[in-house]
Amino acid sequence: MESHRAETAPRQPFLDLPPLNGVAGTVRLPGSKSISNRVLLLAGLCAGTTAVHDLLDSDDTRVMLDALAALGCDIERLGPSSVRVQGLDGRLRVQEARLFLGNAGTAMRPLAAALAVLATLQGGRFELAGVARMHERPIGDLVDALRPLGCNIACPGNEGYPPLRLSGSAGGALALDAPVRVRGDVSSQFLTALLMALPLAAAERAVVIEVEGELISRPYVEITLNLLARFGIDVRREGWQRFTIPAGSAYRSPGAIHVEGDASSASYFIAAGAIAATAAPLRIEGVGADSIQGDIHFIEAARAMGAEVLTGPNWLEVQRGAWPLRAIDLDANHIPDAAMTLAVMGLYADGRTRLHNIASWRVKETDRISAMATELRKFGAMVDEGEDWLSIEPPSHWHAAAIHTYDDHRMAMCASLAAFNGLAGATPPVPVRVLDPGCVAKTFPTYFDALLGVATASQQQVPVITVDGPTASGKGTLSSELAAALGYHHLDSGALYRATALAVLEAGADAGNEAAVAALAARLPIRFELQRVLLEGIDVSDRLREERVGLLASQISALPAVRAALVELQLGFRRAPGLVADGRDMGTVIFPGAALKVFLTASAAQRAERRHKQLISKGISANLDSLRADLEARDARDMQRSAAPLRPAQDARLLDNSALSIEASVEQVLAWWEDVQPFATR
Numbered sequence: 001m002e003s004h005r006a007e008t009a010p011r012q013p014f015l016d017l018p019p020l021n022g023v024a025g026t027v028r029l030p031g032s033k034s035i036s037n038r039v040l041l042l043a044g045l046c047a048g049t050t051a052v053h054d055l056l057d058s059d060d061t062r063v064m065l066d067a068l069a070a071l072g073c074d075i076e077r078l079g080p081s082s083v084r085v086q087g088l089d090g091r092l093r094v095q096e097a098r099l100f101l102g103n104a105g106t107a108m109r110p111l112a113a114a115l116a117v118l119a120t121l122q123g124g125r126f127e128l129a130g131v132a133r134m135h136e137r138p139i140g141d142l143v144d145a146l147r148p149l150g151c152n153i154a155c156p157g158n159e160g161y162p163p164l165r166l167s168g169s170a171g172g173a174l175a176l177d178a179p180v181r182v183r184g185d186v187s188s189q190f191l192t193a194l195l196m197a198l199p200l201a202a203a204e205r206a207v208v209i210e211v212e213g214e215l216i217s218r219p220y221v222e223i224t225l226n227l228l229a230r231f232g233i234d235v236r237r238e239g240w241q242r243f244t245i246p247a248g249s250a251y252r253s254p255g256a257i258h259v260e261g262d263a264s265s266a267s268y269f270i271a272a273g274a275i276a277a278t279a280a281p282l283r284i285e286g287v288g289a290d291s292i293q294g295d296i297h298f299i300e301a302a303r304a305m306g307a308e309v310l311t312g313p314n315w316l317e318v319q320r321g322a323w324p325l326r327a328i329d330l331d332a333n334h335i336p337d338a339a340m341t342l343a344v345m346g347l348y349a350d351g352r353t354r355l356h357n358i359a360s361w362r363v364k365e366t367d368r369i370s371a372m373a374t375e376l377r378k379f380g381a382m383v384d385e386g387e388d389w390l391s392i393e394p395p396s397h398w399h400a401a402a403i404h405t406y407d408d409h410r411m412a413m414c415a416s417l418a419a420f421n422g423l424a425g426a427t428p429p430v431p432v433r434v435l436d437p438g439c440v441a442k443t444f445p446t447y448f449d450a451l452l453g454v455a456t457a458s459q460q461q462v463p464v465i466t467v468d469g470p471t472a473s474g475k476g477t478l479s480s481e482l483a484a485a486l487g488y489h490h491l492d493s494g495a496l497y498r499a500t501a502l503a504v505l506e507a508g509a510d511a512g513n514e515a516a517v518a519a520l521a522a523r524l525p526i527r528f529e530l531q532r533v534l535l536e537g538i539d540v541s542d543r544l545r546e547e548r549v550g551l552l553a554s555q556i557s558a559l560p561a562v563r564a565a566l567v568e569l570q571l572g573f574r575r576a577p578g579l580v581a582d583g584r585d586m587g588t589v590i591f592p593g594a595a596l597k598v599f600l601t602a603s604a605a606q607r608a609e610r611r612h613k614q615l616i617s618k619g620i621s622a623n624l625d626s627l628r629a630d631l632e633a634r635d636a637r638d639m640q641r642s643a644a645p646l647r648p649a650q651d652a653r654l655l656d657n658s659a660l661s662i663e664a665s666v667e668q669v670l671a672w673w674e675d676v677q678p679f680a681t682r
């Protein structure tokens with residue numbers, strides 16, 4: 001499962017969001033999942049090539065692209081969010097394939113229908129499988145619609161559930177005299193699947209599809225019809241019961257197509273704006289009034305709860321209106337996915353919010369009614385649920401909670417919105433732990449970065465772990481591993497002193513002139529990017545590690561004016577979700593209120609040996625004895641200087657890692673970190 005996740009998604013087991021107290025700025029949405037996967041399949045089936053722009057890069061679109069490639073479509077990457085797909089023109093190029101479709105319903109259903117139709121007409125054997133949860137998501141209504149047409153479909157696991165085996169021999173025909181009948185009251189994706197597959201059989205004759213039962217999630221069917229039209233198929237619709245694909249229909253590429261931003265993803269930012277944009281509106285780019293996605297109607301529900309929303313063709317501006325939000329009673333059948341966001345907005349409402357006609361939640365990535373009820377209760381909310389409804393009353397007392405996400409991207413994104421609890425009067429405001437945050441990769445791999453890019457937190461609320469200690473004790477190594485494990489920022493404060501030293505060397509300045517060195521430090525053009533340090537845009541990571549730079553860093557770091565010049569820069573690293581800072585005075589001077597302070601040591605012999613190995617491995621020759629002498633001299637200077645000398649903070653935990661592996665040190669500190677967390681372990 002992990003390996004299918006987009007690389008930009010978080011990898012750690014949990015992400016702790018500190019209390020957030022505002023949102024401001026602009027967020028750009030990723031492409032819509034529903035549109036992306038429909039467009040990809042249509043591009044794969046049609047005649048000609050299609051350049052698809054602003055495509056969502058996520059787990060679900062990856063499985064679709066992989067499936068199309070396995071079916072023989074040529075796919076060329078044009079850029080990070082553009083591909084060119086060479087369509088099959090309705091002809092199978094590969095007669096046998098096993099497709100792995102993860103947990104992507106938007107890939108499984110339409111591919112199953114299209115391949116069932118093509119295998120029946122042209123011959124072939126296809127197996128479609130997914131992750132365990134996909135094998136629990138019903139597909140029987142689609143199978144029941146296709147079998148009467150003569151499609152040979154087996155369910156080798158459980159009848160009515162994936163995996164599916166589709167087979168047929170060349171020269172077959174489909175029984176299309178009678179209308180194709182499909183149930184529409186469990187999921188509209190079955191109808192969508194048929195609407196996308198049956199044009200492949202409508203060259204000579206019209207194909208009629210009739211829906212049994214009340215069709216749910218109609219807006220998604222509208223997206224399908226809209227995109228079919230873009231690919232040359234004009235479906236005639238009588239109410240929501242009967243759809244006719246005219247005789248002579250054939251898929252034609254539109255040449256190029258742009259995917260609009262995801263309206264369901266917009267819901268989290270609309271909610272954030274309604275809850276926390278108090279000074280100026282939050283701008284959301286990528287969807288707006290012209291959207292063809294049904295979830296754009298989330299705006300109306302958000303307005304009913306109090307949001308002030310301005311719309312442009314492809315943008316929204318949202319700010320807080322009524323506060324607290326107004327509790328609503330809503331039939332949410334038309335916005336099933338985005339309505340989950342309303343449930344979380346209910347935590348900020350003035351009464352009980354009721355969502356009904358949401359039975360489809362139970363057959364999504366997880367049973368979302370039950371999951372939402374269970375998780376919102378952990379915050380202290382009073383939640384009731386029924387077969388097809390949910391009601392939420394805000395917590396009277398908020399709890400810090402660890403939220404399970406059930407491999408469901410929307411549970412994770414919803415949970416993040418609880419971090420604004422301070423605005424609802426939680427005293428004290430509580431952090432929110434999101435378990436398996438990487439599940440957002442399904443539709444929005446960079447969600448947490450996007451949220452934290454517009455959300456503000458009071459600096460005092462952003463947790464800091466400090467790691468101080470002598471040279472080569474492993475501070476940098478330990479800190480960067482901790483930061484990766486927690487999804488936190490990392491401040492390597494030594495790099496700032498080293499960078500100042502390098503700037504002194506480059507400017508040919510007098511290292512003894514305290515004011516001149518401090519002036520250089522105060523306007524250090526430094527940036528940290530992906531583990532690299534840039535000075536004036538140039539990567540100086542390797543030069544900073546040179547011994548002459550380290551030695552000069554140790555000297556100038558004893559100058560009080562230089563230390564003072566770097567304080568603001570260091571404090572600026574304290575940003576949500578949290579910071580791991582390493583150096584000499586992180587716990588004593590820069591972050592005296594840090595929640596966890598570690599003082600890391602190892603014997604001088606061990607440290608000299610580590611540094612020796614480190615240098616040798618980089619091809620730099622070094623002498624162990626002189627390294628050890630240097631290191632002891634540096635220790636002495638760092639400990640004896642009067643300005644912020646190296647010493648453990650009073651409340652620091654001592655860790656001597658002379659006999660510990662890196663992994664063991666990281667585990668020890670993570671265990672200490674758990675000790676100071678308020679989360680209920682459940």
Ligand SMILES: Nc1ncnc2c1ncn2[C@@H]1O[C@H](COP(=O)(O)OP(=O)(O)O)[C@@H](O)[C@H]1O
Nearest residue numbers: 471472473474475476477610614657660661662
């Ligand atoms: N616990 C440990 N056990 C063994 N080697 C370690 C340990 N921690 C760090 N090292 C190694 O020691 C060297 C120095 O570590 P580094 O993180 O650069 O130290 P510092 O930042 O304290 O100067 C690195 O090569 C690192 O891989």
Ligand SMILES: Nc1ccn([C@H]2C[C@H](O)[C@@H](COP(=O)(O)OP(=O)(O)O)O2)c(=O)n1
Nearest residue numbers: 471472493494495497553554557583584585
């Ligand atoms: N917070 C800090 C960090 C580093 N320094 C000084 C002390 C060190 O000699 C230099 C270089 O620090 P760095 O952590 O990169 O050095 P080592 O890798 O431990 O040799 O800067 C400091 O005075 N205060």
